[in-house]
Amino acid sequence: MARRTFEVYRGTAADGKLENYDVEVEPGMVVLDAIFRIQAGESPDLAVRWNCKAGKCGSCGCEINGRPKLSCMTRISDYPDGESITVTPMKAFPIIKDLVTDVSQNYRANKKIPQFRPRPKDAEDGWRMYQFEVDKAQEMRKCIECFLCQDVCHVLRSHGKHEEFAGPAYMVRTAAFSMNPIDTVDRIEFLKETGGIGYCNITKCCTEVCPEHITITDNAIIPLKERVVDRYYDPIKALVRLVRRGGKNG
Amino acid sequence: MESSAAVHERGLGKTLRRDRWWVPPLSVALGLSLCGAYATWAVLQGNYYFAEQFHYLSPFYSPCITASCPEDIRLFGIGWWPLSPAILMMGVILGFRGTCYYYRKAYYRAYFMDPPACAVGEPWGEGYKGETVFPMIIQNLHRYFLYASVVVWLFLTYDTVMAFFPHGQFGMGLGSLVLLVNLFLLSGYLFGCHSLRHIIGGNVDCYSCAFGGKARHGAWKRASWFNKRHMGFAWFSLVFVCLTDLYIRLVSMGTITDFRLF
Numbered sequence: 001m002a003r004r005t006f007e008v009y010r011g012t013a014a015d016g017k018l019e020n021y022d023v024e025v026e027p028g029m030v031v032l033d034a035i036f037r038i039q040a041g042e043s044p045d046l047a048v049r050w051n052c053k054a055g056k057c058g059s060c061g062c063e064i065n066g067r068p069k070l071s072c073m074t075r076i077s078d079y080p081d082g083e084s085i086t087v088t089p090m091k092a093f094p095i096i097k098d099l100v101t102d103v104s105q106n107y108r109a110n111k112k113i114p115q116f117r118p119r120p121k122d123a124e125d126g127w128r129m130y131q132f133e134v135d136k137a138q139e140m141r142k143c144i145e146c147f148l149c150q151d152v153c154h155v156l157r158s159h160g161k162h163e164e165f166a167g168p169a170y171m172v173r174t175a176a177f178s179m180n181p182i183d184t185v186d187r188i189e190f191l192k193e194t195g196g197i198g199y200c201n202i203t204k205c206c207t208e209v210c211p212e213h214i215t216i217t218d219n220a221i222i223p224l225k226e227r228v229v230d231r232y233y234d235p236i237k238a239l240v241r242l243v244r245r246g247g248k249n250g
Numbered sequence: 251m252e253s254s255a256a257v258h259e260r261g262l263g264k265t266l267r268r269d270r271w272w273v274p275p276l277s278v279a280l281g282l283s284l285c286g287a288y289a290t291w292a293v294l295q296g297n298y299y300f301a302e303q304f305h306y307l308s309p310f311y312s313p314c315i316t317a318s319c320p321e322d323i324r325l326f327g328i329g330w331w332p333l334s335p336a337i338l339m340m341g342v343i344l345g346f347r348g349t350c351y352y353y354r355k356a357y358y359r360a361y362f363m364d365p366p367a368c369a370v371g372e373p374w375g376e377g378y379k380g381e382t383v384f385p386m387i388i389q390n391l392h393r394y395f396l397y398a399s400v401v402v403w404l405f406l407t408y409d410t411v412m413a414f415f416p417h418g419q420f421g422m423g424l425g426s427l428v429l430l431v432n433l434f435l436l437s438g439y440l441f442g443c444h445s446l447r448h449i450i451g452g453n454v455d456c457y458s459c460a461f462g463g464k465a466r467h468g469a470w471k472r473a474s475w476f477n478k479r480h481m482g483f484a485w486f487s488l489v490f491v492c493l494t495d496l497y498i499r500l501v502s503m504g505t506i507t508d509f510r511l512f
Contacts, residue, residue, distance in 0.1 A: 009257055016257065066266030066369055086266050088257050091369075132467060133457040154365040158260065159378040181456035198382035202354045205368035218444070218477060222351050225390075226448035233390035 001026060004076060005084035006034055008046065013095040018086065019043075025076050031087060032060055032071040035099070047098035055211055058146030062099050063088045068148040068209045090151040103147050109166040112194050113174050118182040133181045139219055140176035142212040145169060149206035149216055155199045165196035168206035168216050175220035178227075188231045191224055200225070262363065264371030271367040279360035281485070282353075288492045289340075296334030298502040299495070305416040306425045306502075308495040309432055310336045310343075313405040323409075342402055345395035351444045352484045354389060393445040403440055406433055424509040425501060432494040435487035442476030442483055 004025045007018040021042060023034045032050060039046050048071075051057040055073040062071050065079065065086050079085050093101035122128055149168040155161045166174075174195065178187050191197045206216040214220070230237055257266070265271065292299075292310050299308040300320050307314065307323050315326045316335040331338060347353050358364050365372040381389050410433045413426040440446070451470025457463035476483065500506045 018257065063266065063369070065268050068369060083268075088266060091257070129456075130458055133455070133463075136455075152368050154372060155378065155380065157369070158365060158372050159374070159376055161376075161378065165380075179455050181459070183455065196380075196382070198387070199378070199380035201358050201364065201380050201386070202351050203358055203365060203368075204355050205365070208368055217355075218351075222444045223448055223452050226393075226445060227453065229390050229393065229445075230453065233387075234393065 002081070004034070006031075006038065007084050007086045008035070008038065008099070009088040009095075010043070010046070010098055011095075012097055016095065016098075018088070020084070027077065029076050030072055031064055031069075031074045031076060031085065034076060034085075035071060035087065047096070047100045049100050056144055058144035058211075061090055061146045061148050061151065063090060063151070068151045070146060070148070070211050073211060090147065092151040092153070092157040093147070103150075105162045106145070106147055106150055106167070106169065109162075109170045110173065112166065112190070113170060113177070114185050114187050114190055116177045116180065116183055117185050118180075119184050127182045129181045136219070137176050137179040137181075139214055140172045140179065142214055143169060143172050143176070144212055146211060148209045148211065152205040152209045153200075154203065154205065155201075161196070161199055165199040166194070168200070168221065170195065171197065171200070171224055172214060172216055172220045175224055178224070188227055192228050192232060197221065197225055197228055259371070261371045262373040263366070265367075265369055267367075267369060271370055275360040275363070275366050278356045281489075282357065282360065285488050285492055288496075292492070292495045292499070293336040293340050294334055295499075296336070298499045299336070301425065301498055301502040301508070303416070304421070304423055304425055304501070304508055305412045306429065306498045306508075307409045307412075308336075308498045309406055309409075309429075309436070309491050310340070310495050312402070312409045313339070315339075325405075339402060342395060342398040346392075346399040347484075347488070349389045349392040349395055350484065351392070352480050356484075392443075393449065396440075396443055396445045399440060403436065406436060420512065421510070422512040424511070425497060427511075428494050428497050432487075432490050435483060435490050438476055438479065438483035439487040441473060442478075442480040443473075444477060444480070447473040447477050 001024050003022055006021045006023055008021060009016055010019045011017060021038045023037050025034060032053060035046065035048050048060065050060040050072065053072045055070055060071045061068065063069070064071065064074050068090060071087065076085065087099065089095050089099045089101045093103050093105070096102050118127065147169060150156055153168050155165045156167055174187055174191065177183055177185065200221050202217060202222070204217045207218070210216055289310065292308070299311040300306070300323060302320060302322060305322065313325045314323045314335050315328055315338060316331045317327045317329040319335050359366055363372050364374055381387055410429045413429045414420060414422055447470060450473060451466035454460045454463060454466055457467045460466065501508050
């Protein structure tokens with residue numbers, strides 16, 4: 001059986017280090033399996049957050065060789081034999097212990113989004129809509145809230161703008177609400193002010209790391225930016241609105 | 251055992267990534283710089299941009315709107331402009347490409363290193379304002395450069411057609427095909443524009459409620475096909491527009507002879 005060296009972050013935010021573990025690996029193993037073996041052997045106190053081990057709960061997000069990934073979906077065989085594998089906590093969030101980070105700022109960001117409010121029912125049993133018009137919103141509903149996109153977003157990770165910018169995951173959530181054909185809420189002002197969409201400079205890292213392959217930048221953030229442009233930066237549309245308002249008043 | 255510094259360190263290039271993350275931003279910087287340098291040089295030349303015999307007009311000079319333009323292609327004939335006619339149109343093209351959502355990613359990474367690559371440290375700190383303040387807030391005017399570019403695109407289409415009908419008769423040379431490929435690539439780039447995709451149908455949520463909703467959804471779907479390939483069209487069209495100018499320049503100078511097919 002082959003052996004691989006794992007360099008795993010151990011400690012808190014204030015005091016920690018990368019510790020080496022020599023782990024026996026078998027074909028098909030993922031990085032989370034190696035973490036379990038470390039827990040079962042040398043370090044039973046190694047802290048890691050996980051749940052489904054199927055890439056659907058979004059709990060086991062961490063950084064493997066410096067790249068945000070789900071440890072349950074990352075095969076050890078993806079990395080060259082003989083090289084160690086580094087496993088570290090998500091850098092954008094405060095470390096609680098070892099691989100576990102405090103992601104509560106994401107929940108606070110989520111609460112700021114104006115919630116979904118549907119139009120009145122248009123049939124006795126609910127609403128009528130076509131599949132083609134819910135496709136856009138359904139892509140956004142694939143989000144498993146693993147926060148890998150939040151972790152890799154340089155606005156949060158390098159610039160620490162957690163209060164100013166809701167982050168890609170919550171742009172996706174806003175898009176899921178706003179692109180729903182029966183939604184009635186205007187979120188443009190939220191996007192510009194509280195959501196801070198202008199902080200995003202389209203570097204597309206969120207799209208690169210999304211385990212659900214949501215095209216976050218092209219299908220969520222940019223369309224939402226364009227909606228903000230419609231309202232705040234388009235002088236022709238502003239003129240049309242002014243004329244219409246004048247017409248109504250006159 | 252290693253120090254925790256490797257995990258917490260911030261600053262340019264700080265990362266635990268082991269791949270050659272610096273290759274893409276370096277390649278983009280080189281590519282954009284080379285194309286930018288050639289385009290600037292070509293635009294400032296102000297001559298050898300029109301091969302009259304075959305009616306080949308360099309895309310950098312289309313439409314040609316100053317008094318110094320050859321009579322066959324002159325439009326408006328603006329007399330007060332003393333410099334190369336291409337400079338006037340360059341503002342539109344540079345504005346369109348410069349505020350393009352794809353190129354923003356490319357040059358924010360390659361030139362501004364903000365960030366240089368995903369999960370790689372950058373030199374900037376907490377003063378970051380993104381596109382919320384001047385000058386980057388100007389990026390929000392992308393759709394205006396789009397509107398102007400559509401007009402330029404119409405002229406490019408006309409010029410390409412004219413390259414198949416020099417002096418009113420059908421004729422086709424290698425230059426005609428070069429211009430046709432150039433038009434195809436520029437069209438692909440234009441049709442995949444995020445702003446265009448938004449304006450023609452992306453801004454609609456309830457297609458069955460909106461006027462012309464199905465048609466707008468169809469248009470949005472088609473624009474989405476191009477949008478998925480926006481990066482490819484952006485690069486190919488950028489390189490090819492330079493090559494097209496070079497070909498026409500060499501034909502116009504008499505350095506090479508256009509290969510005539512018909």
